[in-house]
Amino acid sequence: MNTIPLRQLSAYRAMLDGFSRFGMDLDTVLMGTGRLRSLDDVVPRVDLADLFDTAWRAAVAHTGDDAIGLKMTPRQPMLGLGSMAHLVMAADDIRCALQQFSRFTGVISPTTSVGLELGPERCRVTLRVSPGHQPAAQQRYDFMAATLLQGFFWVCGLQIRPLVVHHPFPAPADPGPWLEAFGAPVMFGAGEFSMEFPQSILSLPVPTADPSIADLSERLATRLLEQQGGSLVAQVRQVVSRQLPRGDPRREQVAAVLCMSERTLQRRLNEAGTTFHELVDDTRRELAQRFLDSGGATPTEMSFALGFSDPSNFYRACKRWFGRSPGDYRPS
CATH class of the missing domain: 1.10.10.60 (Homeodomain-like)
Known part of the structure; x- marks a missing residue:
């Protein structure tokens, strides 16, 4: 089994916070799928993806807002990182924080992976979301990306915006919410989801950097990944x-x-x-x-x-x- 009980996933806790602010009970939505006996169930990856997709589609139906994934980000972005929060906040700079985030994304959610690519002037952060039995809901990408941008501000105290966002879904009738959330041009219909940033952001220092905490947190994250099978x-x-x-x-x-x-x-x-x-x-x-x-x-x-x-x-x-x-x- 390559996941952990649903209730222990950081991604679940972040969604729980966001759903509650829009008057939705995430637990009721998930239990209503009939796929769970309890929220302590250990869920296979493909079923977990289906559960997340169902929840986000319920959120769209409840609010009538396709952009809801951009608006349900947790009030405290580190909530979505769970035990990874200390590892990210103890990193020396944004580059190290992103590398650790990419390495240990599976601890946060087994249905998501993050990649970091470096170019001569730009860096690219790529988000990949595992589909269930149906194509993945757009809101899963939006929620993860918006939470990541909030996390940048929380970690280094600066509002960092991408130069451009590549989005794998068709352009909506009103792209305004995405343009506002990302603060950058959004190229819809792309092959994958990615955000490009000036490479200079990588050297931004993390004010809470602490080598001893970083080492301890990395060992903990490694152990957690091993415990859930990685x-x-x-x-x-x-x-x-x-x-x-x-x-x-x-x-x-x-x-x-x-x-x-x-x-x-x-x-x-x-x-x-x-x-x-x-x-x-x-x-x-x-x-x-x-x-x-x-x-x-x-x-x-x-x-x-x-x-x-x-x-x-x-x-x-x-x-x-x-x-x-x-x-x-x-x-x-």
Whole structure:
């Protein structure tokens, strides 16, 4: 089982707060689906996604507002992070906070994953939401993104707005609520949900930074992820990172390590809103960034450590990830 009791999920607690402010009892909505015996049930990922979708569709029906996901964000954004809050608030800067947020999103909700991509002038935060048996509700993306933006303000005391938002849903008749919430142009009908920011935000300091608390919180988050079996995305990334020095990871090998068939792995990653290829690429990019920031290895050494059979492939990947070659890369 790769989730924890519904009541213990930070995402559930954040939604509970938002729903109550609009006169809705989230527990009644969830229990009314007939999928739960109690809110202490341990729910499989696909069923959890269905429960969240049902709740958000009920919220739209109750309010008549398709933009309700933007407006139900918790009054205290750290509520949505639960045990992750201390880890984020103890980070040195926004870059470290986002990296930890990306790494441990499964602790908050097993149905969501977050990616961080760095370019020469911009960084991109990507949100992926696992669908249930039906396509994911738009409000799940809106709620997560709006909560993240509120979290920026809470953590560093500054109102940080994206340069542009890419939204995977069709443009609404009135895009005003989205333009107001994000404070940026919104490109609807995109291939995935992402927000682009100036790379300069990554160096913004977190006033509550504390290395000792950060270390303790990271160990706690790791233990929580292990206790709930870890999100499948996290498990695959861990296996991939171990296999990279031996060459290009193969899906069937990773599936075998996780004691499942290749077909099951592929299906469950699709349910999580990602693919094996994307996870390999994301893992390589994050490791490459660490290598380049530390400056302790040559480009050739890095290329083989990341599983590239030819250093030229690593050079091309760096151009795609960071907009520059390994030799031109400079730590942020």
